[in-house]
Amino acid sequence: MTHTIGDWTRINARRQPAREAFVGVDGRVTFGEAAERASQLGRGLRAAGVGAGDTVGVLGGNTVFNAEAFLGIAVSGGLYTAYNWRWAPEELAAGIRESRTHLILVEERFRVQLDTALNILAADPETTALPRVLEQAEVESLRTGTGALADVITPEDGLCLIYTGGSTGTSKAVVLSHRAATANAINEYVDAKVGAHPEDRGLMITPMFHSAGVITWLVTHFFAGKTTILVDRFDEENFTEWVGRERATNSFMIPNMMRRLMQAGAFADAGVQQHFRALHTGAGLLRMPDKQRFLDTLPKAELYFRYGLTEAGPMVTRLLHRDILDPRADGSIGQEYHLTEAELFSLEDDGRIVEPGELGEICVRGPNVMTGYFGRPDATAQTIRDGWLHTGDLATRDEKGYFFFKDRMKEMIKTGGENVYCVEIEQVLYLHPAVLEAAVVGVDSEQWGEEVRVVISLRDGQSTTGAELEAFLRQHIAGYKVPKQFAFMSADRLPRSGAGKLVKHRLKQELGWV
Template identity: 75%
Template sequence: MRTIGEWTRLNARRNPAREAFVGIDGRVTFGEAAERAWALARGLTGLGVSRGDPVGVLGGNTVFNAEVFLGVAVSGGIYTAYNWRWSAMELAEGIRESQPRILVVEDRFSDLLSTALSIVASDDTTTALPRVISQGELDHFRTGEGTFPDVVGAEDSLCLIYTGGSTGTSKAVVLSHRAATANALNEYIDVGIGALPEERGLMVTPLFHSAGLLTWLVTHFVAGKTTVLVDKFDEGQFVEWVGRERATNSFMIPNMMRRLLQAGAFQAPEVQESFRALHTGAGLLRMPNKVEFVETLPQAKLFYRYGLSEAGPMVTRLLHEDMLDPTVDGSIGQEYHLVEATLLSVDGDGREVEPGELGEICVKGPSLMSGYFRRPLATAETIVDGWLHTGDLATRDERGFYFFKDRLKEMIKSGGENVYCAEIEQVLYLHPAVLEAAVVGVSNDEWGEEVRAVVSLRPEMRASANELQEFLRQSLAGYKIPKEFVFMDAGELPRSGAGKLVKARLKDRLGWR
């Protein structure tokens, strides 16, 4: 498989004048992006960066950050994407773990970085501090002319992506050039990302997240199509960017989609004119939202997908033609072309479960991670006999459609019964007043754990705890009904850098143990 450097060279030949990246800080063609990537790679090599060396990057959804990614990839370094939403303490931990020789920072994040580096210096005298290159200084390190020599192989490490850490400590996932290309091919073949002749993909997912970097930016880059980088998501800016840049598609979590539907953004004339596909995942999407989108934007396709950073990231997809099929409502779809997935027994006996039986999603394929960075034991626990154990529970029907049930670590044990949070959340999303829902288990002396729920309601709509309990009883057994409901505004809910709700932090905030 080609490396990112080889894709850079190919697109410079094929599409030199086509825009590669557009953002708040300018526009760059594929020809310009290649020249700047080669120049930066030469500069990084001159600073001592060699194959396999992490290069830390603290930046947003900008052309600057996209260019740094290409330059680091061409040089053989590992693009190490730090989450700018981290606290200084969290950033310090990320720097300690990755130990970059060089750290590139956008100017607006300089204060955060300075605080983090001071923590590293005071707490750990064994970690060498990186050389920091600010946004304004970077051009001084670009050097030389002509293409950069091939020093990178497909199996070499491309990037470190930190997991969300919603069920434990965030770990750095190592993904190779081969994995990135395989994922891009999956996206192109299965859901058509990059296939439209004049495609311009609107990117609202952060570059430090695997969905943003690999599913969106790399896939469009490999296909020779434009990525429009949106630095901050809100309903008005979505309409503005789509209209100004004639964006044709985007990926976002279901909560973002619901916000746009609520605001009427998909009804805007400029969106109706150019927008042709919405890709969503990393959350629950049920029939009412799907029907509303299709009716609002009938000329656009809707796709749902499931994945995780360790898988590179995509595993399964629900195609547009299956989206409104009631028999697969709530399904995460079937696996991608270059992915082999199965469900293995949670008993640990390695048995593949029968249709309808609960099992753990396990994955093989060329897009899998190389491992967790400098964590061989964690890698060995996660990849067993070539299978990536996702920690996610699902069932599968006779046609091969997967139905996500819950995280293995989030399953609630109540009175000897297994309760799956996602199952309850999926029913809650069918209530017309519910905008967002999170179901969690809380310790209970009598039952082991009891079920509780946090709900955000749609603006100007009302629903009581009793009403939601009665609504759930129409579809679920009594032991699955939350004993307590807390109502919060959607903006109050704690989220990860990718915008996903973090249940551990939510429980801490509410004092639930």
């Protein structure tokens, strides 16, 4: 792992200058063109004041513009900081504040959303200055000069900030280094054969603000010298169109997307049958009926399942195609990747590695693991201890080294591939005048992996409805975080511990949500 992303742009431009690197709704770029344009943008960013390790925010979709911004920022020595375009303005303002950026590159369609967030920051008395904003045309004007741009960084330096959440619901930015991105790419290339086949053209559905998108899919295919096809909008028709027209051979998607495509008959499409050869999935529930149905429809394709988290860079374990239909491995998240070491440590926090079949916390170490949380040394020290990243996730492992995910120590719900934190939603609900108490829980869902639900206790003399609370929440948080079911219960009926704390697993049992 001695190379930076800048090194890979230079190497691929030399090896295959005419091969397409990125294809999207906004154009096509070869590896030769990508390298030249990355150096031009990197040179312009440096001239604009971006120094090594400085954050550069990007608000964009799955587009060539965004992919080129990623490369250009990497070559400049800056930190590509991916903002989630699904965030509500308050969340976007918090993300900008967290990243301490002085420059944001934005696609025109997201400018109003960004301006609203900046207005929120402007009204904050702690804001000393607002970041400079450049739209696409202005970004083009930054490009200058010709030829490769010399690195001012090392593989250990930061490449990007990817946002995740915490048990408190507070957004944190994970720093992933050039080394971590390369290590993850090697893991994917060697173990899961992502980009390893000569004809591979990867269809990228996962948003670039996710580590699974920008690191696992885009960087891996770029490292391998293969084409990334950037899909800016996911639906069944769009999937078949892109696969057929662009000869896409593989993709990563959450299980719910896979089920949607199967229900629509997308995998039976002639173009998909002809070109598509591997589906990688994770971040949800995938059991035997869906696996079998997919492989019955695409018998020549391979199917992979994996587990990871942004802090781990992101992938930790993978269930290979050869094991996918093994009933003994059904429900397993597989074995650790080649360059990644995963262990299960005792929940007693005594440093003991648990025995096969015993529940433990998944802990990870290796070159792919994050550098830390941006600007949060205390949070980093709490998460990385004695060289091990403590994930907060619970699992068992059998004698053959296959992991079986069980639960999360933190109050986090993974719904439709997105991380949702209970406390964040509860805090917003407490702003409503009718809400006395709120308990957000995750409930297993075949469609979403997990579904967000909430139990509300009302203040005396107050009334509201689920529809009213839903509308209230949508003013403050992204739509995918809004509960899909609202239940109401008097406060004296809520199950509590001896210390008076709400016991959520008992609450779910009483409501039949288990």
